[in-house]
Amino acid sequence: MVEKVEKTEKGFRKLLVWQRAHQLVLSIYKLTETFPKSELFGLTSQMRRAAVSVPANIAEGYAAGGKGQFARYLNIAQGSLAEVEYYLILTHDLKWVCFK
Numbered sequence: 001m002v003e004k005v006e007k008t009e010k011g012f013r014k015l016l017v018w019q020r021a022h023q024l025v026l027s028i029y030k031l032t033e034t035f036p037k038s039e040l041f042g043l044t045s046q047m048r049r050a051a052v053s054v055p056a057n058i059a060e061g062y063a064a065g066g067k068g069q070f071a072r073y074l075n076i077a078q079g080s081l082a083e084v085e086y087y088l089i090l091t092h093d094l095k096w097v098c099f100k
Contacts, residue, residue: 012062035091035096036096047084050084051084053077054081
């Protein structure tokens with residue numbers, strides 16, 4: 001569940017998109033704990049890095065200032081999110097995870 005942020009909170013943490021991306025990272029870390037240990041430096045690592053990249057780029061873009069810069073970082077975050085989506089498809093096809 002996404003924790004509500006105080007209205008006085010400043011910075012990227014107030015952004016709903018960042019909050020949801022952060023929750024995605026926590027979910028990916030939990031999910032990848034079940035992956036085969038032989039994949040620790042393979043798919044597990046790749047998937048975690050791609051997931052972490054999403055909220056990290058949102059935060060960095062917010063801090064960079066300016067709508068153009070922020071939009072650029074959001075595009076990078078979107079690319080990382082697509083990467084995570086592919087990894088989820090792959091892990092499903094490998095029968096490592098089952099989606100409802």
